[in-house]
Amino acid sequence: MSTTTTPTARAVRRRATAALLAVLLAAATALVALPAPRAAGADDRGRHWAGFRIPKTGHAAGGWIGGYRVDGTPVFVITPGRRPNRAGFRPADATSNLRGPKGPSGAATERAAWILSKYGGHKDAVQAAAVDAAVLHLLGGRAWRFGAPRGAARIRASGDPATVRRYVRLMLRGSRASAGPHQVAVVASTADVGGVTGVTVRVTDGHGGPVAGLPVRVTSPDGGPSQPAAGPIDTVTGDDGRAVVRLAAPLAGWRTVVAEVGQVPLHWLRVRRGDRKRQASAAEGGVRRTIVASARVAVRGPQSLTLAADPAVLVAGSPARVVATIGGDGSSRTATASLHGPFASASAASCSGAAVATVSMPVVGDGAYASPAIAPSAGGYYLWRVAVDGTDTSVPVASCGAPVRVRARATVSLTAPSSAAPSDVVSAQVTVAGLPFGGPIDVTTSLYGPYGTATEACTGNHRDVVQRRPGNGTFTSISFQVDESGWYAWRASVPEGDLWLGATSICGAVGTLTQVP
Known part of the structure; x- marks a missing residue:
């Protein structure tokens, strides 16, 4: 036999509920598998980034203390009394002046900008909450200062109020000391x-x-x-x-x-302002x-400098110049030339010590420049020294060289006895002067005659004696014997040397004639 069982009402309800759950799960699975279309402006809406949930107040400052994320950028509310922004934000606008009769001062704006820029990019809940509180302290008005009721309440509602308050103080102190144009x-x-x-x-x-x-x-x-x-x-x-x-x-x-x-x-x-009026604006961190x-x-690079004496040999009192060939950066500058000496030998010459004279010349470009003349008055060896000023892109340069040999004008004079007897032995006084640095020097004394008259003197036969002398001074010549009557003429001479010109005394003048009766 067969038995038929009729279900109760409770069993029927349980089976209906199970079937409904199965339908909902299938629909949920379908929703997960198929991506939902993105709402217009979804990337422009603020999403929680770093911070703490706090009680909602109906204002933008309620519900969250910290930073949001808009288009991948952290932002922080700067208009706490407005409505929460649910419509999205406009593109960022750089501003240093938040307009309005009750807007923050320029100094407060700079301080908030410094805090946002320095600390607003680090994703840390406590730090983001401190940035939020510090920015509203500066930009939100008196009621939102972190010690005022509204500001303090938001910090108390955070996850770590003591640390947030400490961070806020540090940020405000730092902004006071450092904010502004760097x-x-x-x-x-x-x-x-x-x-x-x-x-x-x-x-x-x-x-x-x-x-x-x-x-x-x-x-x-x-x-x-x-x-x-x-x-x-x-x-x-x-x-x-x-x-x-x-x-x-x-x-x-x-x-x-x-x-x-x-x-x-x-x-x-x-600043990212709200797409709709009365909705909150935010500033990027x-x-x-x-x-x-x-x-x-x-x-600075080096300069080139070469020197040439003009002339290299001259007589004391004559003009001397140096030709300096200068190469550098082509800028205008000044060259200074100085003549150093005299020295007794070329090997002893140097550019140390005082100069005989110094002249300068303008250098308007690279090339050869002749200095103004200097006239050395003493015989000897000299050296030129030329110094060229540096410029912005060239170092100063100096050179010592271009030797100069200056020959002095030596002089020799003679004083003879005015008369002598036949067969006397006579001599003259000879004076040598103008020799630089002394001798030695060979002095030749000549005796001409005898002549019938004084006007015939200094011609014809003569006798010579040569004496080695140490230098300038007066000495007695070697003696001559005069055997015949008549007039005798005396003459002295010195040869030229490296540093002087040769010289001959006057002959036939008073003081250079001796009469033997």
């Missing part, structure tokens, strides 16, 4: 070819204080045949805000040194900039 100064030292150009990059904050820890890249981009490119060299500013690098200086000329300083905090806000500064600096 400056970069580049100072490069002049170098000589083959050396190095020292480059100091100094970064200061809005109050002139040093900024440490910023990346710096230094290059010298000048290229071409005059100056090859150098760098890049990467470094970081130290505690004094300075970064120092050294660039090779292989060629002479002007070079440009460029410093790129990155990660510089902003002093303006990048973690946005920094790069400052590029440069300086022009010289690399």
